């Protein structure tokens with residue numbers, strides 16, 4: 292059996308298990324975009340859109356809602372990625388020990404890691420698709436280009452999921468990861484151009500945004516959705532997010548091996 | 554080929570496992586022939602599970618040579634594991650899934666077609682007498698049922714070699730007998746089985762050949778009966794004395810049977826004729842609280858080999 296098909300088997304069984312608990316996640320999958328778009332987009336947007344023409348221009352000429360929506364899409368993908376790369380992986384390693392069961396079969400630690408990451412990518416695609424539907428329902432899509440933002444959001448998610456999965460497999464408890472979520476992921480929302488263009492950030496903070504995968508994801512999704520993407524910029528974002536995904540996956544494979552094969 | 558002319562399924566030479574500074578398995582040699590039921594017997598921490606995990610290709614050997622089903626675990630892990638059925642010491646069932654789903658998901662790891670799995674699941678659930686529980690979540694099963702389910706799961710790929718790490722530990726006597734019966738049937742169907750146990754009666758029941766492990770090494774090897782003849786006697790007379798009187802009684806028991814062994818709570822007299830020895834105890838005007846003649850077991854061998862009792 293080829294390694295590629297073993298990875299798919301790991302993904303398939305993750306999906307089978309998910310089928311048993313999908314009901315629990317429907318609520319947050321649907322509610323997150325609705326609440327965010329309603330509160331930030333409509334509420335805050337009504338204030339922003341009353342602003343001067345200069346302010347409108349900094350949003351690329353879009354309404355605040357149309358500006359915000361693709362950014363939120365990318366940020367929500369990151370959030371889903373981080374969640375899915377923490378709890379299900381601690382479960383597999385420690386709580387339910389399902390990964391140990393898998394390793395007694397033809398699957399290897401590398402298959403388990405990559406199969407899990409692939410499943411996380413599928414999960415991100417699912418929640419992002421729901422998010423896109425919500426964006427359309429809110430009238431926040433300027434054109435069908437919003438569909439282009441969907442793969443961008445998935446890539447943003449994997450750029451986070453892979454390194455976080457590596458970290459999860461490394462740490463013994465999950466307290467460290469809870470802190471990571473609280474003090475790492477949440478501030479990213481604020482400093483990565485999700486809610487306002489980073490040109491509004493103090494100049495000293497801007498380089499931070501350039502380093503975070505989220506800014507690249509937000510800018511990628513936004514420029515694709517608003518139809519003002521330049522080829523060079525898209526290529527840069529894609530490269531950067533792919534690099535995080537690839538290096539993160541390699542790290543995850545190494546950490547899974549170290550943790551599970553003793 | 555093994556001594557008995559059957560193909561060798563597992564061959565270990567100088568097999569070693571180290572965890573940091575701990576040596577869990579210290580250069581052991583053993584062979585398992587096709588169709589054989591082979592046992593590892595030993596106390597806590599002897600290195601049984603570490604050995605099983607190396608044979609199961611989930612834990613790399615630190616040193617030595619190991620071949621399983623004619624292949625090398627360090628390079629052919631996936632191909633070897635495709636032909637193994639593993640019952641690990643700690644259950645790795647998915648408590649959130651049902652009995653049937655557990656078997657199904659596990660079968661998919663072996664890339665078995667869904668139709669094949671479905672057929673096998675029904676048959677295996679019957680075999681381990683869990684047919685009625687098929688739709689229940691695993692978290693609702695008793696310990697013995699979980700163990701049986703783990704055995705069914707290990708059989709889903711119709712393995713050539715079955716690895717059972719303490720299949721009956723923690724079960725009540727009745728559950729244990731049900732399991733023994735199932736394992737005995739597997740043995741009758743000529744599956745190669747390697748199992749570990751703390752229990753002498755289990756090893757005697759199920760193993761054609763076994764090794765006794767203690768402190769990371771193999772201290773004896775043979776068929777159960779062979780070991781009994783070599784290291785024990787046919788029967789054992791067990792005597793218990795009132796608290797504080799054992800010391801004095803020991804002097805007067807000297808020379809009885811082939812050997813007298815004093816344990817903290819009782820005295821064992823090794824003899825080929827337990828009843829005669831019991832009569833002699835009365836003849837010497839000793840009055841123990843209780844006297845019991847029993848067949849010699851592997852427990853006695855372990856005691857003889859290591860000076861410690863097996864389950865302490």
Ligand SMILES: Nc1ncnc2c1ncn2[C@@H]1O[C@H](COP(=O)(O)OP(=O)(O)OP(=O)(O)O)[C@@H](O)[C@H]1O
Nearest residue numbers: 553572575577595596597598599600601602603604
């Ligand atoms: N993952 C591990 N890391 C460190 N030490 C370990 C590990 N696994 C086992 N050991 C050590 O190796 C030794 C042998 O353990 P092993 O589990 O093989 O014994 P065992 O014979 O199966 O015991 P038991 O009857 O209690 O299951 C013990 O000293 C144990 O502490």
Ligand SMILES: [Mg+2]
Nearest residue numbers: 601602603642
């Ligand atoms: Mg053990």
